[in-house]
Amino acid sequence: MQTPRPIEDYAGRSGYDPSFVDAAQPLPLPGTGAWEVAGVDPAVLSDGDDPHELKYTHFSVKVSTQRRLPLFSAVNIDGAKSDRTVKRTNVWRFDPRIGRELQILDGVYGGDKEGFFSRGHMTRREDPNWGDKKTAKQADADTFHATNACPQRQFQDSQVSIAGLSEDTGLDFGAYVPFDVLEKGDPGMQIALSSVKDLYLSP
Numbered sequence: 001m002q003t004p005r006p007i008e009d010y011a012g013r014s015g016y017d018p019s020f021v022d023a024a025q026p027l028p029l030p031g032t033g034a035w036e037v038a039g040v041d042p043a044v045l046s047d048g049d050d051p052h053e054l055k056y057t058h059f060s061v062k063v064s065t066q067r068r069l070p071l072f073s074a075v076n077i078d079g080a081k082s083d084r085t086v087k088r089t090n091v092w093r094f095d096p097r098i099g100r101e102l103q104i105l106d107g108v109y110g111g112d113k114e115g116f117f118s119r120g121h122m123t124r125r126e127d128p129n130w131g132d133k134k135t136a137k138q139a140d141a142d143t144f145h146a147t148n149a150c151p152q153r154q155f156q157d158s159q160v161s162i163a164g165l166s167e168d169t170g171l172d173f174g175a176y177v178p179f180d181v182l183e184k185g186d187p188g189m190q191i192a193l194s195s196v197k198d199l200y201l202s203p
Contacts, residue, residue, distance in 0.1 A: 004096040007044055013142070015055025020076040029053065029060060035071055038063040038098040054097060054147055057139035058128035061147050068104050069150055073122040083136040086129045092119065095147045103146035120152030 018026035029050070037052045045051060054061045059075035094100050109119050121143050128139035142148075 004094045004100075007041065007096045010044060010055075010095075010097060013055040013057060015053060016058070016060035016074040017076050029062070029074055030072055032062060032071060036065045037071055038065050038102045041097045044097055054095060056123075056128070056142035056145070056148075057135060058130070059123045059139075059142070059148075061122065061145075063098060063102060063147050065102055068102050070122040070148055073148060075123045075127045077127050078130045081130040082126070083129050083131075083133065084126060086133075086136045086140045088125065089137075089141040089144045091141070092144050092146065092149065095145045098147070105146045105149065109149075109151070117151035119149045122148050122150045 016029060018028045021027065032052070038054075039051055040049075040054060042051070049055075052062050054063065058077075059073055061070045061073045063069065064071040092105055094103050094105065105119075109117055123143055125140060125143045128143065129136040130139070
């Protein structure tokens with residue numbers, strides 16, 4: 001884990017593109033319903049920006065203030081331009097565009113044998129890694145933010161990953177189902193016991 005980057009470093013992040021698959025029928029980000037989501041620092045917003053959308057390279061996230069976890073993420077995938085040679089960044093950071101008190105990088109994460117969760121990616125690490133090498137590396141690093149981290153049991157990750165995207169172009173949504181069900185011994189945070197990890201859409 002490292003200190004956050006300067007907020008200026010996030011300028012120019014395109015985020016999720018609703019028109020990526022079909023410009024004639026754009027697919028907007030889901031609504032947040034009754035959930036309260038974190039507001040983005042106005043200093044980094046442009047005219048017309050959603051004040052709650054955290055834009056990264058090829059994906060966007062909205063964070064639940066109650067859970068301090070991503071409520072959902074959405075990513076554009078261009079399998080024909082995918083770069084699977086990008087080295088795993090593996091350095092988790094806080095995002096300076098929302099309050100650090102709304103982000104979790106420790107406390108509940110640790111060894112599975114000790115009863116802790118591992119950090120899962122809401123937007124899978126490989127999915128936004130496409131384009132030129134610089135863009136793909138930036139996308140990989142962007143996935144390693146607390147805002148894109150969700151508690152998971154390590155053995156489950158392989159069961160919910162998307163496979164066979166090398167020739168596909170599409171969208172991937174990840175979202176936690178808002179179940180207010182807590183386990184005994186809850187470590188000071190609410191964790192959904194059920195989740196929808198991936199919904200893949202293509203032309």
